[in-house]
Amino acid sequence: MSLDGYDANMVVTVPSPRGLSVGATAGVEGPAMNALATRSDGAIVQSGAWVYVFAGGRAFGSLSRTALALLRAVDPATPLQGSVDQADTNHALANGVLITDLGKVYVAYQQSLFLFNSSLQLRATRYGALPPCLSPSPTASPPITR
Secondary structure: OOOOOOOHHHOOOOOOOOOOOOOOOHHHHHHHHOHHHHOOOOOEEEEOOEEEEEEOOEEEEEOOOOHHHHHHHHOOOOOEEOOOOHHHHHOOOOOOOEEEOOOOEEEEEOOEEEEOOOHHHHHHOOHHHOOOEEOOOOOOOOOOOO
């Protein structure tokens, strides 16, 4: 379990990081490089009474008292305490991000969510190889506008 809030399930294997500079070890940088600071997929953040999960650069939140317990059951990231502001909840959602609200799985594209019909469809499109990022409720977060 990562104390800096990263979700190991969200690691994507790439053939090479070519073209990108490599800085210091994230753990050495402390809070400046934790999952909240980088808005990392799968980061769980407790901000006041709200619980947020980041996916595709956007924070999805819930006031539900059981949201954190549900998230902890499926997301190994260590919850962080911090401030999540309106800009985080309104941030453009990256294309191709998979999110789930504990049942339905969506793919994000051009600031809209598209529902997968079944796990068979996920496997057929090869999206099933990576775990989707759990959101407290993608459809209950602030509306996505074009």
